Amino acid sequence: xxxxxxxxxxxxxxxxxxxxxxxxxxxxxxxxxxxxxxxxxxxxxxxxxxxxxxxxxxxxxxxxxxxxxxxxxxxxxxxxxxxxxxxxxxxxxxxxxxxxxxxxxxxxxxxxxxxxxxxxxxxxxxxxxxxxxxxxxxxxxxxxxxxxxxxxxxxxxxxxxxxxxxxxxxxxxxxxxxxxxxxxxxxxxxxxxxxxxxxxxxxxxxxxxxxxxxxxxxxxxxxxxxxx
Numbered sequence: 730x731x732x733x734x735x736x737x738x739x740x741x742x743x744x745x746x747x748x749x750x751x752x753x754x755x756x757x758x759x760x761x762x763x764x765x766x767x768x769x770x771x772x773x774x775x776x777x778x779x780x781x782x783x784x785x786x787x788x789x790x791x792x793x794x795x796x797x798x799x800x801x802x803x804x805x806x807x808x809x810x811x812x813x814x815x816x817x818x819x820x821x822x823x824x825x826x827x828x829x830x831x832x833x834x835x836x837x838x839x840x841x842x843x844x845x846x847x848x849x850x851x852x853x854x855x856x857x858x859x860x861x862x863x864x865x866x867x868x869x870x871x872x873x874x875x876x877x878x879x880x881x882x883x884x885x886x887x888x889x890x891x892x893x894x895x896x897x898x899x900x901x902x903x904x905x906x907x908x909x910x911x912x913x914x915x916x917x918x919x920x921x922x923x924x925x926x927x928x929x930x931x932x933x934x935x936x937x938x939x940x941x942x943x944x945x946x947x948x949x950x951x952x953x954x955x956x957x
Contacts, residue, residue: 735923735942735943736902736903736923737955737956738845738903738904738905738923738955739846739899739903739904740845740846740847740848740894740897740899740903740904740905741840741845741846741847741848741904741905741907741955742847742848742849742850742875742890742893742897742904742905742906742907742917742922743847743848743849743850743871743906743907743908744849744850744851744884744906744907744908744909744910744913745849745851745853745858745861745862746824746851746852746853747909747910747929747932748907748908748909748910748927748929748948749829749830749833749849749865749867749948750827750828750829750830750861750865751827751828751829751830752769752773752824752827754823754826754827754828755769755820755823755824755827756769758820758823759772759820762812762816762820763803763804763807763809765807768803768807771803771806772796772799772800772803775799775802775803776792776795776796776799777852777912779795779798779799779802780792780795780852780883781883783795783883784882784883784886789881789882791854791857791878792852792853792854792857793821793854793857796821796824797814797817797818797821800812800817800820800821801817824853824857824861825857825860825861825864826864827861827864827865828865829865829866829867830929830947830948832947832948832949833865833867833948834866834867835949836947836948836949836951836952836957837867837870837948838870839949839952839957840870840952840955840957841870842957843952843955843956843957845955845957846872846897846899847870847871847872848871848872848873848874848875848893848897849862849871849873849874849875850875850876850877850884850889850890850893850906851874851875851876851877852876852877852883852884853876854876854878855874855876855878855879857876858874858875858876859874862874872897873896873897875892875893875896875897877889879892879896880892884912884913884916885912885913885915885916885917885919886916887916887919887920889916889920890904890906890916890917890920890921890922891920891921894922901920901921901922902921902922902923904922904923905922905923905924905925905942905943905955906922906923906924906925907924907925907927907948907951908924908925908926908927909926909927909928909929909932910932911926911932911933911934911935911938912935914926914934914935914938914941915935915938915939918938918939918941919938919939923941923942923943924941924942924943925941925942925943925944925945925951925954926941926943926944926945927945927946927947927948927951928944928945928946929946943955
């Protein structure tokens with residue numbers, strides 16, 4: 730559902746992990762590795778939590794480094810031995826080999842034909858997002874693939890969204906972040922951007938944050954609301 734008074738955005742800024750790319754393959758491998766149906770969710774929560782620890786304590790490690798540390802923490806919390814470095818690298822490499830969700834290519838095609846500028850903004854490292862988008866076959870849709878590496882602060886810190894607007898020369902109010910995470914849309918709105926929430930399975934909005942301008946179960950639904 731769209732807010733009627735929303736101005737048409739000049740730039741669409743897409744989150745990557747879970748928004749564009751389906752993490753099911755990585756989820757299956759981590760759950761099997763740690764013999765728990767909740768292992769992936771616990772690992773991903775640790776990954777996000779400690780990325781924010783870095784940001785709030787003025788430290789910085791790239792997403793891959795934090796991901797490896799989170800695997801060690803996951804093993805410890807489950808009473809298991811830490812995995813060898815080679816095995817951790819093998820598991821984490823899967824994040825660069827993920828397919829897009831089924832709605833992504835049709836939706837991006839509609840938005841591109843409607844004349845929208847599009848870019849990505851991800852917590853993944855710069856080299857990782859290049860591999861991710863290339864593997865998923867989505868490179869032709871985006872004019873830039875931006876990473877928080879540029880500011881060494883993780884989303885939802887306001888500086889990450891403002892950096893993207895500056896690099897792409899658009900005002901925050903003319904920029905729409907499209908993401909499947911309530912923390913991401915909350916951060917974008919606080920930074921002055923418009924936001925659209927893609928209600929992927931298992932995702933929820935943060936009730937204490939301002940509501941996003943657009944909400945829908947798929948990016949195709951968001952595209953329709955944008956008139957594409």
